[in-house]
Amino acid sequence: xxxxxxxxxxxxxxxxxxxxxxxxxxxxxxxxxxxxxxxxxxxxxxxxxxxxxxxxxxxxxxxxxxxxxxxx
Amino acid sequence: xxxxxxxxxxxxxxxxxxxxxxxxxxxxxxxxxxxxxxxxxxxxxxxxxxxxxxxxxxxxxxxxxxxxxxxxxxxxxxxxxxxxxxxxxxxxxxxxxxxxxxxxxxxxxxxxxxxxxxxxxxxxxxxxxxxxxxxxxxxxxxxxxxxxxxxxxxxxxxxxxxxxxxxxxxxxxxxxxxxxxxxxxxxxxxxxxxxxxxxxxxxxxxxxx
Numbered sequence: 001x002x003x004x005x006x007x008x009x010x011x012x013x014x015x016x017x018x019x020x021x022x023x024x025x026x027x028x029x030x031x032x033x034x035x036x037x038x039x040x041x042x043x044x045x046x047x048x049x050x051x052x053x054x055x056x057x058x059x060x061x062x063x064x065x066x067x068x069x070x071x072x
Numbered sequence: 073x074x075x076x077x078x079x080x081x082x083x084x085x086x087x088x089x090x091x092x093x094x095x096x097x098x099x100x101x102x103x104x105x106x107x108x109x110x111x112x113x114x115x116x117x118x119x120x121x122x123x124x125x126x127x128x129x130x131x132x133x134x135x136x137x138x139x140x141x142x143x144x145x146x147x148x149x150x151x152x153x154x155x156x157x158x159x160x161x162x163x164x165x166x167x168x169x170x171x172x173x174x175x176x177x178x179x180x181x182x183x184x185x186x187x188x189x190x191x192x193x194x195x196x197x198x199x200x201x202x203x204x205x206x207x208x209x210x211x212x213x214x215x216x217x218x219x220x221x222x223x224x225x226x227x228x229x230x231x232x233x234x235x236x237x238x239x240x241x242x243x244x245x246x247x248x249x250x251x252x253x254x255x256x257x258x259x260x261x262x263x264x265x266x267x268x269x270x271x272x273x274x275x276x277x278x279x280x281x
Contacts, residue, residue: 028181028182029181030227034226037169038168038169040147041146041147041169042169042170044148045146045169048145048146
């Protein structure tokens, strides 16, 4: 399969999940499919980096807060 | 397979046919680096021999595409290259997730981030050595492709990048990107961004062809 060929799948979401997906699509000016593609790419990136021993940390300079995010 | 594009051959002043490839593989980047490395080494020797100050050396002289190749394992990373006359003339690596627009009118919306873009060493202008590029217009071909990728992703042409100092004029004045300013998180390199409207203008204007 080429890198640009598409495959189709059916996705079943709860009402809450769909509301979040729609809100993200609206906020980011993206289609819902594009939002899910973004999510998959970022999930793969995080999985790749954490599997090499790196940690995912969220930091707020203004509040001097730092928290490690657990990725399952 | 690839898209047919034209680049300018400086010596003849003619436009020549080239191919813009997408989906470059790890092997492609390794082949590119093997091809370019000898020219990089020759340039270092020539620059040292001519006593050219380090600050005037081409800023991407130390890059190694073979070392960037493992990034292609990630879905968010894509590589493009321009080939003609039997060789790779320029290459670009982009990212399609994790980067949002900074220009206030579109802040927070996703964009294509150009992580690396470089022409082959024989396509560099090095005035200190009296060297001129074999082919010109390669940067515009690749930035135009980044805009097309942005549109295909649903990002409406938004593109962002950090420019090496020697390339700032190209992105700001030739491409017409917004100069957002130096970025302390990226070695103070100046960050540039195409808004949707600027990308449209760049493409409709021929992408500097």
